[in-house]
Amino acid sequence: MTDAAPRRRGRPSRTEAEQGPAARDRILAAARAEFSERGYDKTSVRGIAKAAGVDPALVHHYFGSKDEVFAAAIEISFEPALIVPAVVGEGPEGVGERLARFFFGIWENPATRAPMLAVIRSAVTHEAAAKVLRTFVLRRLLERVAVDLDVPEPKFRAELAASHMIGIAFVRYVVKVEPLASVDKEEIIAMVAPTLQRYLTEA
Template sequence: MSPEEAPARRRGRPTGSRAGAPETREAILAAARSEFAARGYAKASIRGIARTAGVDPALVHHHFGTKEKLFGAALEFTFAPALVVPEILEGGPEGVGERLARRFLSTWEVPEVRERLIAVMRSALTEDAAAAMLREFVSRELLLRIAAQLDVPEPHLRAELAASHMVGMAVLRYVLQVEPLASADPEELVGLVAPALQRYLTER
């Protein structure tokens, strides 16, 4: 193989056992959260993420395509909506606001999960593109799916209202650490927030 051929081959589809390995994808996601948190969405790069993950940039493109899709994957990996939505809907409309508030806060209270979420939030606070993707993800993948199953008028608007309430609380409590919200007991917050979420998602 001539030197001229080598770069073209490196830009192609990665080969070998590591290319499709689950641990490679997880390493890239972990590196992406770290880079987005440290540099913000705009300044984070595929090359920098690959370097942090210890892989070739071609592997990042192979698994995720673009930086925007990688950011979306980091959100999905963190929030795991496929697991959360059925749990919140279980039991029907009655008590959905309380289940949503408790699940949301209990997720944030786990230290290693909170670290990932704060990384995402910091990117959203500093970059318009990241903020738009975060709002869209929380609304579309989590709350709109819940509102649609509850069969209420204007489910998209209701999902957006619930998302704004929850994301706003998370920013103030966990990222900016505004008191007394930052040190309030989670169960107290569930009791205060649940009625608003219930109204957004079920009231006709």
């Protein structure tokens, strides 16, 4: 066992285990890449550890099970989405358009689109992944959005808005049905913003 070749090695060196935050970040980055590329099913703790250049035991040490690594990895993907409350918090005027623009900002950027697609793919095919999405991410996110809404049943309203955005993502980026797949995002925003505005602000 030497200190060289910190990546793609079977066992961690003491040095790696000691550099906690760096190793943890490396594991998360590897997990995000593995889940994006391979999907939930084909990703393993062992594969994540290998890609991160650490021992699988270190992955378990930091995160526990595969589900928990998945939760942590997709929380990173959703971090931009956690800014949504700020979008909503600016006040009711124009919130529909701000939310639509925010959404397309994430989806039109390939770097953030890939992990979002991975999350949708995993959630659709694996109940474990769907549960993680439901429990850790959507609930927290939508609860934070709902807090700022002055409408009856704010969580229901926030979910209706989110469901429209998710459906557009499905048709535009996953199934790629024309013309929705190619139309300029401004055209979509012009149509969708009033819908979100109504859901989020009108009693």
